[in-house]
Amino acid sequence: MWTLASESTAGDAAPVAARYFAASGGARARSATLSLGDAPGTLLLSLTDDATTRDIPVRELDASERFVAATRTVQLAGGDMLEIDDGRALSRLLTAAGNPDAIVTRWQHSKRAALTALIITIVLAIAGYRWGLPVAADFLAHHTSNDLAALIDRAALAQLDHQTDLTKSRLDTATQDRLRQKFSELTLSLPPAQPVSLVFRRMGNVANAFALPGGTIIVLDGLVNMAPNDDAVLGVLAHELGHVEHRHGLRTLFRSAAVSALAAWYFGDFSSLATVTATLTQLNYSREFEAEADSAALLQMQRHHIDPRQLAELFRRIRDQGGIAAPPKDEATSPEERKEKPGKRWSIPDFLSTHPDIDRRIERFERAGRVSAGKV
């Protein structure tokens, strides 16, 4: 692709001036000359002040890399050293003696090769981000032990409980028990290796549910209150189970961790790495993952005779009401409070967020519902 200019031909290997520093004694420089030896593969070192010469097999010396203006050093076998200012001439001499510059060295000296390296690096960076990273992250996610995933969940839940306005659920025990019961029926058909658990929390009236990487599914009270019936809640749970089954949490986590690590290496700032796990709770699934979770949810609902149209109805309500249910009287918040956190209170739930096309999803569940109803 590029040509590496060869530095020399054997013919122009002229002698090179050097400064000689002996292995022992002081740091006195002695003037010397390095030239091509008579025997192939050897160099001849002549010291100017006492007219002594020395034959040196080229493979016994260790020359520093050639740079444009830098002084080069050559280590000789016995601990002696040469300093040579004319780096190009030394390269010519070494090449003639059978020891040319390393490929990387020649590469670094060629403008065209450096430009090529720049382009390849940019292409690799983009391609790696687009394709390589997901593949590597997915591989890691599928090989993460469930114990480790469970640890991550515990840390994430603890963080959510402490650092967000997540509070204890106010759903009555009967409702919780009933949903738990139905949830465990739902999980029976999952591969048994994956542990899952259901946790109830509350964040004002926010209607939302999300899955943590290790299989913990958090349902907010607002969602249960807004759902037309249990089937709609189960539909959301089936969707979240789809995320768990396909390891979307871990896959997303590893992807973002890898991006942080690469950025840290490139920019030489490692402080950001300590915060990787802090972003755990702000995971946003890609559209592709959401579609996959929807498919998994549909399959589950079919298997358990849950009408997908109930889920479609829940989505419609969330869409129409901007993310929260009409607050029951005792829970109405003061206008000031509402003003403080407009984003949070009115945000679109995670399981709808990456979808500008809520309507299309509603349509998908509607159609699936009509089809299965037709079959019966």
Place this chain on the structure above:
Amino acid sequence: MIDSPLTSGTPNGSPSEMSVAATNASSAQASHPAQRFQFTGSGGEYFRIWIVNVLLTIVTLGIYSAWAKVRRLRYFYNNTRLAGSSFDFRGSPIAILKGRVIAFLLLLLIQVPFLGAVVLIFYFALLPWFIYRSMRFHLANTTYRNLRFAFMGTAGGIYRAILFPIAIILISVVMSFIVHFASRGIGSVMLAISIFAFYGIGPYIQYRIRAYVTAGSRMGTAQFGLHVGPGRYYLAYVVAVGYWIAYVAVAFAILATVFGLDLSSLQGTMDAIKEGSIPHRVAMIILLAVFYIGMLAVVPLVQGMLQNTVWSGTSLERKAFQSDLRVANYVVTWLGVTILTVITIGLYRPFAVVQLARLRLEALSWQGSPDDLIAVQRAGSDAAAGAEITDMMDVDFGF
């Protein structure tokens, strides 16, 4: 983390990293001029080396980074000249690779919930030891005129340098709590003093580490000496903090009165930016960017002032170094190259590193004469470096 002095001119490098490796040369019999350091590298050349390093590091999934580091160090060392000779770095990439593998594993462990916290504590407990190992590795592998540098400091020395000041703070905090039970007033005052001391002890620790590094460094039989006290460190930080306070106060006042921006409230700032036309918003954002970049100036300010006072207070073979870095020029250059590095998503970085290294290195000179150098014998540091060189491991990471 502890690069040798020759490469510390990066935007991230702090003055404390200017280890004593950069040293050397001629003698101060008033009769001949001081030996000035010269830097012969260029941004364009280093860019080519850097981009090849980046590409090979990516292709080898990071393994090449150890070789890349040796190439980078050699580039800066070989291009640094003093009294007609240049420096060299002979470290083995394998030793660096070992250190990086360990660093990588530690980074992974720290991400694990709960266990990570324990690992992090161990990491901080071992950090001084890592610094010590790193000093040994770097100096033992640095040469000048076939003279090896060496680091003779002990592991205990660095713990004493760091732990002694920290212990005083801890004892003072504990005492204040005890006193607090007896007398709330006195206890609270003591606690306030302790907290203030906690932040105030930083420059002293930096000074202790520098003294430890300088006292332990050798080049052959030649010894280094540090002749400044901690006061110089405090002076630099007092100036920097003074600049920062004055800058922020003036900037706040101008932004508030002229542009109506109240920076004390994030929400207010955001609202102010959202209002108005597109050009108005862009102008506001640029204004804010300039404001934050102005705050960054404390970094090169401290670096520049410390380089001058600390190097001017350092000697080799009882001949002084002199540093006459023009601090204002350094600050402006640092800000300029940092902005360019950010704008180019890092592609300007090699140029930035070379520019700053040149400014810092060429400000340095040594009052010794060539004869002083010739008198230096190899024996001193070879014995210290000894057999360890081959199996030594470079531990160079930090957060």
